């Protein structure tokens with residue numbers, strides 16, 4: 859699976875976005891440790907803060923199916939079907955990615971491949987708990 863193919867799956871997942879409030883559709887597609895692919899979309903709520911992002915939907919689906927590791931995750935977001943502007947993962951999603959990803963996790967946005975260290979170099983992790 860190429861980065862472009864994973865990104866295209868994220869775009870497809872964004873079509874299932876439930877976002878009547880923001881009208882911003884986000885999709886995520888990840889490759890887990892087993893090699894299986896999981897997708898997710900953002901799911902909003904009338905009580906706005908109950909919203910969950912596409913990335914965490916996909917990660918929680920994977921972990922709830924027994925995965926412990928994610929190798930790569932693509933994220934696509936758009937308000938108007940133009941997916942060319944990168945949809946940068948929010949801080950909460952980056953923190954969840956860090957739990958199951960790590961230094962070699964590949965984060966694929968519309969502008970190419972990134973690492974967690976590009977976004978969250980001084981992240982809190984289990985190392986801080988020792």
Ligand code: THU
Nearest residue numbers: 880882884900911912946947948
């Ligand atoms: N959103 C995501 O799903 N992922 C991101 O990376 C950024 C934001 C969602 C949350 C909300 O439903 C909408 O986009 C607007 O913030």
